[in-house]
Amino acid sequence: MNPNFWIVFRREVRVRVRNKLFLIATLGTPLLLVAVMTIPALVSSQTETESYEIIVVDPTGRILPELQKAQEPSMRFAAATQPVEALKRSLVDQKGKAVLVLADDLSRSNFHAVFHSSQAPSLKFERTLAKKLDRILHEQRLLDAGLNLETVRAAEVNVDLTTRKITREGDEAASSAWGFILGYGMGFISFMMVFIYGGLLMKGVMEEKTNRIVEVMVSSVRPFDLMLGKVLGIAAVGLIQFAIWVGLIGLLLVVGGAILGLSGAELAAAQADGPTPEQQEMAAQIAAGLGQFKPALIGWFLFYFLGGYLLYGCLFAAVGASIDQEADAGPLTTIISIPAYIPILLIGAVMNNPDGPLAVWLSVLPFSSSTIMMARMALVDVPVWQVALSALLLAGSIVGSVGVAARIYRVGLLMYGKKLTFGELARWVRAS
């Protein structure tokens, strides 16, 4: 490679990595992410201390004993010894005291209960209490209907459905929930990266033009080397940032988890506000999914991230080179962006049928493969020929994109004060 390419590449990486904004984004993003994941868990573990002594006005006399059977530290139940009005008055300014007034007719389909306290209880507390009442009433009505509670309980079933995926290596745990999260996540990230870094690239090129440094530059460097140095320099910055993110998030989760005495799965469960059985199930699945994560996926992610970025990034660079001011960028970037948006619009359909024709086509065609192939790979085992074809087509289109962009770049860099149309750009490509 031309030595000047490396000089341009090095400067691009050095200047950008040293930039304060890079530092903030690189360190701030994982902090923010971890904060979003841990703060709700932290907060909900702090509010666990909410507890009530509840005086129950129970006209039927059948519910209080059941409540007392299901007593727990945060909810203690006692029978009322005073009239309701006096009880309610005694609640003023009393923390942790409450009066629960129940309806007198168990047979009504809408059972009315009122919880009085000086402070409103948390939603979670309310839900737990309602659930308790729900179950007790349900059982009492079954008794009234003359059913044996033992029989009813014995008839209750909990279906536990696990999915196993059969592969050549034998069968392994398969978690579609995890695959979905991963698929969406990787698809979106690879899409976002293209635009974030493509945008940075375009601005960088434009800056050189508006700074008027570009004529000095091209009297030393071939425009092709200048463009490639910038394009790959920013790609390297992106990879550095990505590596730091992965490392930091991992580190923070481990450290944070250790401090809280929670494992990753518990964290995820706690975050879901109250570990209902389904949520716990999901958390367990995610934890299992983490275990089945294929390292090859990281390799493919890097390939498709770089591929998508190069395919679109070069075109962004060409746009940056052919305009004078950012305001002129709009129409041109929109046209470039449309094919990049298509896979994001269709990713939902792809995820629902990851081996269907739409998914296969979108993951093979280069304009969408960087997003869709990532999503599919996370979800299913993509046949080798499809991966090979997709990678080959992407590589081929990158060569084409670089070639077209280089021509526009060379002509555009030294062209000022000319409003550009696509026709004009096409002429440049043909002419040079």
Added chain:
Amino acid sequence: MSQSLALDIREVVKQFGSLRANDGISLQVPTGTIFGLLGPNGAGKTTLIRMITRITIPDSGDIIFFGERLEDRHQRQMGYLPEERGLYKKMAVLEQLVYLLELKGLKAAEAERESMQWLERFGLADRAQSKVQELSKGNQQKVQFIATIAHRPRLLILDEPFSGLDPINTQLIEDVIREFRAAGTPVIFSTHRMEQVEQICEEIALINAGRVVLAGEMRAVRRQYRSGELHFEFDQPIEELELPAEVRVFDRGRYHLNLALPAGRSVNEFIAWLNERNHVLRYEEVSPSLQQIFIEVVQRTAHPSPVAL
């Protein structure tokens, strides 16, 4: 081809769409001269300079650089200060210089050493770590100039190098240009300021509408455009003086007279004639300023019929 030529430009043509920006330009730039490249706006100077600096490539014709066909690798042997110039505003001065000089083939340490020497000479050593945008315009201009020369190019191309500089900095840069010239480095100097050209350049070429319309040694060019106008200064007021009818008077003041004698009339006889009536203190032949030559040639060559030169 003779090694004493820094540049031998032969029949160079460059076309943009329907516009023929350079229409068969031939020029020779000898080594060790300061060569003025002149022409009105849009004449094709920048197009020519961009081909010399290998930013663009001629459609046809040859450019010979110190006896070799011009190639990309020769870019490193040139220092080019374009009229449209700039620097990375947020980069530190020294880092920026090192970057631009590395692109010219210097090693980083060498680039740093050379840059510091020039910064010192230009009184900017203490600003080496400042960001470019913190510098005054004049100082930015000096940094830009250092980036053009610090790799010791074999050929310097300076497009309006003095624009935006105060007289002191202009002098500083002019001195450096003369030093390069004295060391044998040819300098192509492009400007619209004709008095600067008169002051600095030894050879000039005037381009108009994509062609060379005038070229040669500065003195020869000016001699060529002599009009025969004479300037006299007198000891006594000349209100009373009556001149022969065949004399063409351009300007007449209380103590001076500008005129042209008819063809064949001896200057010495005319002075003797004047001295009989008044005392002539001083006389000189008025040669036209470059400015006048420029305007005359450009106007003459502007109309479509090409003028043979």
